[in-house]
Amino acid sequence: MTTELFIQGNEACAMGAIKAGCRFFGGYPITPSTEIAEYLSTNLPKVSGSFVQMEDEISAIGSVIGASWAGIKSMTATSGPGFSLMQENIGFAMISETPLVIVDVQRGSPSTGQPTMVGQGDMMQARWGSHGDYEPIAISPSSVQEFFDFTLEGFNLAEKYRVPVVILADEIVGHMREKISLQNKIETFKRVMPKEDPKTFLPFKNIETGTNPMPSFGDGYNVHVTGLTHNELGYPSTMNPEDHSNLVKRLVNKILKNRKDIISCEFKYCDDADIILISYGASARSTMEAVKIGRSAGIKIGYFKMNTIWPFPEDEIDKISKNVNDLIVVEMNLGQMVHEVERIVKDNARIHLFSEIGGTLPKPEDILNKVRELL
Amino acid sequence: MAEEKKQNFITNEEKNPYIKYFRRDRLPTIFCSGCGIGITINSFLKGLESAEMNLNNISLVSGIGCSSRVPGYLKCDSLHTTHGRAISFATGLKIGNPDLNIVVFTGDGDASAIGGNHLIHAARRNINLTVICINNNIYGMTGGQVSPTSPEGSLATTAPYGSIDTPFNLIKLVISAGATFAGRWTTAHPLQLSKTIKNGLLNDGFSFIEVVSQCPTYYGRKNKLKTPTSMIKMFKENSINKRRAENMSEKDLLGKIIVGEFVNNPREEFSEKIESLSIKESGKNTIRKSAYKI
Amino acid sequence: MIQINPDLCKGCYICIEICPKSVYAISNVTNDKDIKIPFPENEKDCITCHLCELECPDQAIYVEDKE
Numbered sequence: 001m002t003t004e005l006f007i008q009g010n011e012a013c014a015m016g017a018i019k020a021g022c023r024f025f026g027g028y029p030i031t032p033s034t035e036i037a038e039y040l041s042t043n044l045p046k047v048s049g050s051f052v053q054m055e056d057e058i059s060a061i062g063s064v065i066g067a068s069w070a071g072i073k074s075m076t077a078t079s080g081p082g083f084s085l086m087q088e089n090i091g092f093a094m095i096s097e098t099p100l101v102i103v104d105v106q107r108g109s110p111s112t113g114q115p116t117m118v119g120q121g122d123m124m125q126a127r128w129g130s131h132g133d134y135e136p137i138a139i140s141p142s143s144v145q146e147f148f149d150f151t152l153e154g155f156n157l158a159e160k161y162r163v164p165v166v167i168l169a170d171e172i173v174g175h176m177r178e179k180i181s182l183q184n185k186i187e188t189f190k191r192v193m194p195k196e197d198p199k200t201f202l203p204f205k206n207i208e209t210g211t212n213p214m215p216s217f218g219d220g221y222n223v224h225v226t227g228l229t230h231n232e233l234g235y236p237s238t239m240n241p242e243d244h245s246n247l248v249k250r251l252v253n254k255i256l257k258n259r260k261d262i263i264s265c266e267f268k269y270c271d272d273a274d275i276i277l278i279s280y281g282a283s284a285r286s287t288m289e290a291v292k293i294g295r296s297a298g299i300k301i302g303y304f305k306m307n308t309i310w311p312f313p314e315d316e317i318d319k320i321s322k323n324v325n326d327l328i329v330v331e332m333n334l335g336q337m338v339h340e341v342e343r344i345v346k347d348n349a350r351i352h353l354f355s356e357i358g359g360t361l362p363k364p365e366d367i368l369n370k371v372r373e374l375l
Numbered sequence: 376m377a378e379e380k381k382q383n384f385i386t387n388e389e390k391n392p393y394i395k396y397f398r399r400d401r402l403p404t405i406f407c408s409g410c411g412i413g414i415t416i417n418s419f420l421k422g423l424e425s426a427e428m429n430l431n432n433i434s435l436v437s438g439i440g441c442s443s444r445v446p447g448y449l450k451c452d453s454l455h456t457t458h459g460r461a462i463s464f465a466t467g468l469k470i471g472n473p474d475l476n477i478v479v480f481t482g483d484g485d486a487s488a489i490g491g492n493h494l495i496h497a498a499r500r501n502i503n504l505t506v507i508c509i510n511n512n513i514y515g516m517t518g519g520q521v522s523p524t525s526p527e528g529s530l531a532t533t534a535p536y537g538s539i540d541t542p543f544n545l546i547k548l549v550i551s552a553g554a555t556f557a558g559r560w561t562t563a564h565p566l567q568l569s570k571t572i573k574n575g576l577l578n579d580g581f582s583f584i585e586v587v588s589q590c591p592t593y594y595g596r597k598n599k600l601k602t603p604t605s606m607i608k609m610f611k612e613n614s615i616n617k618r619r620a621e622n623m624s625e626k627d628l629l630g631k632i633i634v635g636e637f638v639n640n641p642r643e644e645f646s647e648k649i650e651s652l653s654i655k656e657s658g659k660n661t662i663r664k665s666a667y668k669i
Numbered sequence: 670m671i672q673i674n675p676d677l678c679k680g681c682y683i684c685i686e687i688c689p690k691s692v693y694a695i696s697n698v699t700n701d702k703d704i705k706i707p708f709p710e711n712e713k714d715c716i717t718c719h720l721c722e723l724e725c726p727d728q729a730i731y732v733e734d735k736e
Contacts, residue, residue: 021669023662024471045656050470050649054463055496062460062493063467066436069454070471071664092457099666159666191666216664217434217452217468218475224398224447226455235401236447236455383708384698385672390731392722402677403727408704409681413726421723563687565723591681604686607724 001184009147009174010035010077013103013167014043016151017075021188022101023049024074026063028056028082031115032171033105036077057082061089061102068098069225071191071216073155077103080122081112083129090164091130092227094251097204097214099158099191101151103167105174106281108359117359118171120281120332126166127310133248135255137262138166138310140281144178150307156189157262161254162211168309170332172282172361198222202232206246210254255311263313269295269302270320275371277354278317278341279330280306283362287330290367301371312340321348326374330354330362350374393420396430398450405444407515409603411562411588412442415509416449418565418586419478422572434475436465438490441516441590442482442509459490462497465504472663473646476576477503483510483524487543491523494583498552501580502645507572508545508583511590519593526630530597545585546637555580558636561587561610571636580644587632670733671709671721677729680704684721684730690714693721 007015014036017025025040041051050067054060060076067074078086083104093100108114109121126138137157141147147169154165194201194213198221205212215221228236229244237243255262269291270276279287284305291303304320306313321327327349329338338353345351354370356362389395393416394402406412423430433451437443439458446453456464461479469477486494486508497504513531514520521531521538524545528537546557556578558571568586575582589595589606600606610632617635620628653661671692678700684707685693694710709715721730 021665023665023669024467026467045649045652048653048657048659048662050653050661052466052470052649054466055492058460059463059466059493059496062456062463063470065456066454066464066467066469067471068467068666070468070475071666072471072662073666073669074467074471088457089460188669190668193667216472216666217454218432218472219452220431222431222450222452224453224455226447227457228455235398381698383671383673383712384675384706385731386674386676388672389674390672390733391674391725391728392719392731394728397728403679406726408679409683410726413728414683414724417723417725417728562724565720569723603681603683607683607686 002181003184004179004181006177006179007144008035008177009144009169010105011039012144012148012180013151013169014039016148017101017155018043018047019186020152020155021073022075022155023047024064024067024072025051025076026054026060026067026074027076027078028054028060030079030082032107032174033077033079033103036103057085058089061086064100065089065093065098068100069217073099073159075101075103077105079105079107079115080109083122083125087129091132091134093164094130094134095227096225097162097251098164099162100164101154101158101167102164103151103169106168106170108357114359116171118282118332118361119357119359120170120283120336122168123309123333123336126168133252135252136166136310137161137163137255138168139307140168140309141173142281142284142305143173144176145180147173148180148182152186159189159191160211161258162214163255168281170282194221203234204230204247205232206250210250210257259311262308262311263316264307265313265316266305266307267303267320270304272300273302273324274300275326275328275374276320276324277301277303277328277330277367278306279303280309280337283330283332283356286362286364286367290364290371293364294368294371299371299375309337314344317341317344318348321345324349326350326352328352328354328370330367332356393417396420396450397448401448404448406441407592409589409591410441411511411586412445412509414562414565415507415586415588416445418569419507419572421569422576425569426573426576428476428576432476434468434477435480436461436468436477437480438485440482440485440514442480443485445480459485459488460493461485462490462493462504462506466497466502469502469504470646470649473650473661474663477505479504479506481506481508483508483512484514484522487523487545487548494549495552498549498554498581498583500645501553501555501642503579503581505575505582506584507586509586509588510545511588511594513590513594515590515593519597549583550638554583554638555641556582557638559585559587560634561614561632562589563607563610563614564634567634574636574639578639578641580641671712671715672731673706673708674729675700675706677727678704678706679727680706681726682707683724683726687724688721689718690716
């Protein structure tokens with residue numbers, strides 16, 4: 001059974017969150033993400049959830065981390081300036097292994113930039129925005145349907161790996177209206193409660209899988225959660241090189257060792273293509289349209305759409321780069337993900353950037369013109 | 376020393392009334408000799424006992440600084456967060472599970488400089504948190520820099536010619552912002568402090584308790600109060616009860632510490648309002664620990 | 670009976686300062702941090718008000734109630 005709806009991207013995201021089990025939202029108004037907060041302020045009380053408008057984005061993510069430790073799937077939504085303010089607490093969520101979802105509806109940037117226009121300038125901020133070594137998960141929707149689906153998936157990944165997950169949306173995907181279909185049966189990942197006796201349980205154990213079960217506050221585990229480097233008990237251990245190394249490597253490896261499970265990509269016409277276009281988010285729409293037009297004109301092009309941005313789909317990109325002459329990365333910034341593509345592809349193929357900034361989508365015809373220059 | 380006195384020194388049997396609440400494997404604490412934080416912990420534990428509350432049902436939240444190390448030493452759920460942000464984490468924790476009793480340990484810099492915005496907004500919302508602010512008038516953890524409560528003229532590593540800033544009156548600040556309970560004592564008043572902490576814990580709303588405390592290592596050494604005992608003595612001599620202070624001129628009160636309970640004026644609490652909305656819209660209380668179920 | 674734990678005492682001597690009956694004095698006994706531990710020199714004067722327990726920042730004092 002499916003239900004069809006014609007809705008806005010931000011609404012779809014908020015609906016997806018509720019379907020995923022989100023029962024707490026802490027946020028601060030910011031264009032172009034605000035409709036997510038508005039939808040959840042109306043609808044969370046209807047499912048016995050809580051909505052709170054905080055005093056800024058720093059406290060918004062703080063409240064989300066707090067609510068997550070209370071045992072509630074929790075989320076915030078923002079745009080570039082607010083995402084910048086959240087960075088320190090994102091690092092805290094990383095080291096304390098707090099599951100949560102951050103939706104970043106990107107605008108033209110830097111700074112206040114173009115609040116009502118589209119941009120993809122936060123890709124590297126999602127990767128490196130907080131200080132230190134960590135492996136984030138970030139996924140980027142290209143349609144209203146995907147904004148729903150990926151928000152749901154974001155919650156599942158956050159709970160499964162105990163990490164903050166960033167949904168890297170953008171103004172176009174957030175504000176556009178499209179038809180979506182909702183499956184009535186939806187799979188959610190439920191948080192895992194420890195089975196061990198609280199007296200012997202090690203909340204931050206250096207286990208092979210990397211991800212420990214998570215008690216919540218009030219469960220009798222007397223857990224100590226700190227942003228300081230901590231040992232397996234959770235106690236601060238800031239001067240012990242081994243404790244630091246074990247902790248940070250476990251946090252990084254629990255993501256890297258599960259790339260296959262986390263990463264999702266979509267590609268078409270790549271088998272016989274001479275040129276492959278790589279894109280993500282809203283710009284992937286122009287890219288896919290360019291490939292469709294190009295193919296009907298007999299040009300051997302294909303596309304590769306990254307649904308997962310971080311961890312970067314290294315193996316997948318490496319594989320497609322081996323049989324082509326040229327790769328064109330289409331993005332709405334002056335070149336961010338193109339550097340990652342260069343890092344992986346090396347000499348397998350020539351790499352080009354098709355960059356569009358200013359707040360409008362790339363035109364498929366302009367992308368095709370770039371393709372024609374290479375033929 | 377007389378031989379019979381040796382019976383007074385005992386290490387194998389710990390009967391101190393507060394030590395049972397500590398994570399014993401973490402002692403001794405990192406606090407300097409004579410630091411007022413330990414006295415505040417004792418007063419908090421005594422207040423907790425007189426409020427007939429159990430530490431097992433308490434969640435402690437803190438930010439960064441010496442005072443924020445408290446939660447890590449006590450046997451309960453504890454969240455040691457980022458600088459200034461403890462109250463925002465505590466807000467989410469309380470709303471996420473209104474059954475939790477939450478106490479925030481913070482300091483003058485953590486609460487009123489970097490965290491000032493969260494402090495006033497939590498007071499405005501009247502969310503049920505008990506905030507214990509250990510005010511030592513200096514940044515101790517980073518080595519003695521001037522803070523928003525450093526008295527004008529006091530010396531600090533970043534105020535080598537004396538502080539030229541006007542200090543905050545934290546009690547006035549939180550009352551103006553809407554706190555429903557506010558009190559101030561010094562570490563020389565542990566009994567009164569424990570009673571005020573008890574009253575703060577029992578207030579169903581935002582409670583703020585300022586503990587004027589000694590940092591002999593940095594504040595004292597820089598400001599001619601080298602020993603913990605001289606600071607305790609100074610607190611005793613300079614404290615004036617709120618009732619007496621009401622009849623004194625501003626000039627006479629200069630340099631004095633006004634102590635007492637300043638407001639106890641309950642109004643509807645924030646997480647209860649969220650509960651009411653949930654009951655109205657969904658017919659049920661807000662869901663508890665749903666991450667494990669849905 | 671007053672007990673002091675030399676392992677926990679950091680030698681701040683607040684107990685000496687705050688005791689209303691001046692029970693405490695500094696002893697010659699040192700702990701492994703070379704701190705001279707205070708001791709209840711005038712223990713008979715103790716009125717078991719427990720203020721020293723509350724004021725000891727390091728939970729090093731125990732005052733037994735008299736029969």
